[in-house]
Amino acid sequence: MDLNTITEVVRRPSERPGTDWREGDAWLAGGTWLYSVEQPDLRRLIDLTALGWEPLVPTDRGLEIGATCTVRDLYAFPWPVRWTAGVLFRRSCEAFLSSFKVWNAATVGGNICMSLPAGPMITLTVALEARYELWAPDGSVRFVDALDFVTGDHRNILAPGEILRRVTVPEHALRARVAHRRFTLTRLGRSTVFLAGTQQPGGHDLLLTITAGTTRPVRIAFDAVPDARTLRRSIDAVPADVWFDDPNGTPDHRRHLTRHFAEEIRRELTAGDLT
Template identity: 75%
Template structure:
């Protein structure tokens, strides 16, 4: 779509791009959402792709993902053999249900900063206990937990001119066993509910992440596997206004799915838990 209110594009911003931020600006990376709809409040685009950020940097500490890493790059990443949970990268990329053209343009940072309930990279990074590094317009850097970044439907903690610079996933999370459940009303539809569960090797713990069905990610941590009633009780304790409602599902439907899938996950992990 032509953005007929745009009067300028900053092709080569400084290394700290927030220094040139002004009202009416938008960060440009993949632009797959930006160019998909009218943007009447925008006057200028600041191109982040010229900054040359590394897309994927594995290390002994885990994986650093640059905000401008494309979905295609993430999907193609060959992880170390002991990073069992890294298969969730491909699982989450597939949840986009989009063409290779979108995968090769859309970015990790763009999906996170859109902060939609069905954002699959949000699901993956919250489930894998990631942190986000944010750069403020005045140069101040801060780190936030992925689970605290999205605050509502299309809402997050970013201040005006603040930018997501990178995602860091700890190696401890990448070595966990995992499973997931995802429901859509149609085979190629948006997620009605997306859940990921992880468990530390040699333990009976459980980290359960619920997204798509809620306006922001809900992550539940258990030191030991809960019984069916306790797990259901935690899901029922999610406030009514946190459950999301759109044409893909009502809050009651999404709560029902969460209860059903959580019990499936509990049984699955109980069967493979060490003695």
């Protein structure tokens, strides 16, 4: 779509682009959503891809993902054998409601900052206990848990002009055992629910992440894998107003699917039979 209100595109912003932020600006990365709908309040686009942020940087502490890393690059990354959670990265990429062409442009940071319930990069980063590095226009930096970033449907904690710089996934989460379940009404449709369960190697814990069926990510932690009744009660304790309602599913439908798939995840991790 043509954005006919845009009067300027900043192709080469400064290394700290937020310092030049003004009302009517928008960050431009992949632009897959930005160009898909009218943007009558925007006057200027600031192109972040020109900054050349490294897409994927393995470290001794885990993995750093640049906000402008494309879905294509994330999917193609050669995961070390020790990072058993690598399977969740690929499954999350495959959960995008988009063609492979969009993968070449869509970014990890863009999907997170859109903060839609079905955002698969939100599922991925919350499930793997990631932290986000945020840059403010005044030059300050803050770090937030991925779980605390999204506050509702298309809502998050970003202040005006603030930017997501990178996502850091800790080493212990990358080594976790993972089980996941996703449901869509059609084969390539938007996620109705997307769940991920993780467990530390040799451990008996369970970290269950619920997304797509809720307006914000929900994380339920157990020191030991619970029995079926305890797990169900924990899911039923999720506040009623957190369950998402749209043409892909009612709150009751999504709660039912979550109970069903969470039990499958519980059994899978208990048995150690990963798929």
